[in-house]
Amino acid sequence: MTPVPGAKRLRWRPRAAGLTVLGVLVAAGPAQGGSPGRFENPALGFEITRPDHWHFASRQAGTAPSPRSRQPEAVARFLSRHPRGALVTITRHPEPYPAPNPTVQVALRPLGAFAGADPKMLMAGLTAPLEQSLKGFRVTRPAADVTLAGLRAVHMAFSYLSRNAPLTRVGNELWVVPRGDYYFLVGAAVPPRDAARTRQDVRRMVGSIGIRPAPASPHSPGSPRTDPGDDAGE
Numbered sequence: 001m002t003p004v005p006g007a008k009r010l011r012w013r014p015r016a017a018g019l020t021v022l023g024v025l026v027a028a029g030p031a032q033g034g035s036p037g038r039f040e041n042p043a044l045g046f047e048i049t050r051p052d053h054w055h056f057a058s059r060q061a062g063t064a065p066s067p068r069s070r071q072p073e074a075v076a077r078f079l080s081r082h083p084r085g086a087l088v089t090i091t092r093h094p095e096p097y098p099a100p101n102p103t104v105q106v107a108l109r110p111l112g113a114f115a116g117a118d119p120k121m122l123m124a125g126l127t128a129p130l131e132q133s134l135k136g137f138r139v140t141r142p143a144a145d146v147t148l149a150g151l152r153a154v155h156m157a158f159s160y161l162s163r164n165a166p167l168t169r170v171g172n173e174l175w176v177v178p179r180g181d182y183y184f185l186v187g188a189a190v191p192p193r194d195a196a197r198t199r200q201d202v203r204r205m206v207g208s209i210g211i212r213p214a215p216a217s218p219h220s221p222g223s224p225r226t227d228p229g230d231d232a233g234e
Helices: 068-081 119-133 195-208
Strands: 013-015 018-020 038-041 046-049 055-059 086-091 103-110 138-148 151-161 169-179 182-190
Touching: 038 086, 046 086, 046 103, 046 195, 068 103, 103 195, 119 138, 119 151, 119 169, 119 182, 138 169, 169 195, 182 195
Parallel strands: none
Antiparallel strands: 013 018, 038 046, 055 086, 086 103, 103 182, 138 151, 151 169, 169 182
């Protein structure tokens, strides 16, 4: 796998106390109204619900919903304040945690040179550096078209050997969801302990994601298939 020119390098930094899936862990934001297990950023048109036994490690809550025609301005303001696009991080155990911690993270980033391109090209550009930097990197499910929140998306899965002693093979999944001139990047880390249940929880969270469509744009890709990807494991 070779890097695609113009791809923003995905920073993958396993931490001693857990896993930072997208390298964007930040401080937890304030609690929101409504369900304590639901995260929503109305200005960006994004929401996700966590199971009761998972925890919000970070979240960037929005303000009032933006009209679809003003959505690009809301995204630009968000990225000016959060250049790495960190939106929400959900962990199975509260941090700090002494072992690899099952984690789901979501970021929002510009498509840049990939606007209008096949999302699989973007996925290839994001994951190519991981093959070089992660010990024992192994693709467990190649990139494939799926539908997430009613939008065309791409899903792939891989595993690698953590740097913690003893070495542990950790499963990971990525979803790329283009919307207009931006894309949502959803990442999940699934350590081997209780992996089957963790994958079920991850599927529930990914299935709960809601993304409000962007205004009509010549860069918006078409829409194909049906589900966020089958279970991907080692």
